[in-house]
Amino acid sequence: MSRSGSDSSVAKRRHHAAVCAALGDETRLSLVTTLSGGEPRSIAQLTGGSKMTRQAITKHLRVLESAGIVHSVRSGRESRFEFDPQPMNELHEYLGRLSAQWDQVLSRLKTLVES
Amino acid sequence: MNTRIEKRIELKAPLSRVWRALTDHREFGQWFRVKLEGPFVAGQLSQGQITHPGYEHVRWQAVVQKIEPERLFSFTWHPYGIDPQVDYSKETPTLVEFRLQETPTGTVLLLTESGFDKVPAERRAEAFRMNDSGWTQQMKNIESHVAQRQ
Numbered sequence: 580m581s582r583s584g585s586d587s588s589v590a591k592r593r594h595h596a597a598v599c600a601a602l603g604d605e606t607r608l609s610l611v612t613t614l615s616g617g618e619p620r621s622i623a624q625l626t627g628g629s630k631m632t633r634q635a636i637t638k639h640l641r642v643l644e645s646a647g648i649v650h651s652v653r654s655g656r657e658s659r660f661e662f663d664p665q666p667m668n669e670l671h672e673y674l675g676r677l678s679a680q681w682d683q684v685l686s687r688l689k690t691l692v693e694s
Numbered sequence: 695m696n697t698r699i700e701k702r703i704e705l706k707a708p709l710s711r712v713w714r715a716l717t718d719h720r721e722f723g724q725w726f727r728v729k730l731e732g733p734f735v736a737g738q739l740s741q742g743q744i745t746h747p748g749y750e751h752v753r754w755q756a757v758v759q760k761i762e763p764e765r766l767f768s769f770t771w772h773p774y775g776i777d778p779q780v781d782y783s784k785e786t787p788t789l790v791e792f793r794l795q796e797t798p799t800g801t802v803l804l805l806t807e808s809g810f811d812k813v814p815a816e817r818r819a820e821a822f823r824m825n826d827s828g829w830t831q832q833m834k835n836i837e838s839h840v841a842q843r844q
Contacts, residue, residue, distance in 0.1 A: 596786070596810060603697065681699060681701055
């Protein structure tokens with residue numbers, strides 16, 4: 580199987596894994612969905628309408644931040660969180676490549692068993 | 695969030711034929727393009743050499759997890775583990791599962807590769823390279839990367 584490409588470094592894989600892990604939670608996914616609208620938001624704005632405490636939301640935002648999915652930016656006296664699409668785009672590309680490789684491998688299996 | 699790869703393929707071949715192609719190490723090697731050193735044994739390391747043109751320098755290593763006759767064959771490995779300079783043994787592997795179901799016309803094969811989100815907790819805090827880029831893919835696309843093809 581040709582698991583090729585320039586992304587073969589362990590660092591890249593850890594990055595993908597961390598992005599996956601960060602997204603593997605309903606609250607965080609919902610925060611990402613909100614922030615992916617493009618407008619940076621404060622913790623107070625993100626907590627409003629949620630049943631979670633400010634502290635819990637902050638903890639989830641830190642996980643997203645450590646995976647590079649959001650950045651905090653100072654805006655006057657408060658921090659606002661801003662979405663960064665890059666990690667998710669890279670993850671999408673990575674999984675897309677693996678997916679395409681499986682298509683090739685399985686089509687060879689099909690040829691073998693149907694012949 | 696669906697961060698696993700899933701494939702479903704219909705094969706016009708009897709269940710027993712597909713099972714043999716999956717679990718006989720010589721047949722597996724033909725379509726997977728790897729020359730394996732011995733038969734698959736549950737719980738044991740499977741080793742060999744990739745035969746895919748251009749990747750003959752790459753070693754194949756996987757740990758066979760389950761061999762449930764004509765139902766399930768699974769192993770763990772390191773996706774993208776192709777750089778001979780890198781020791782992947784400390785990395786968390788992904789799980790590859792082949793499930794078979796008999797149909798009136800042959801066999802359905804369901805493939806999943808999962809575990810991309812498994813990463814030791816201490817690594818989650820690592821600083822990652824950050825770039826600016828346009829938001830080109832919708833959230834949904836992450837889930838639909840698993841193009842469900844026949």
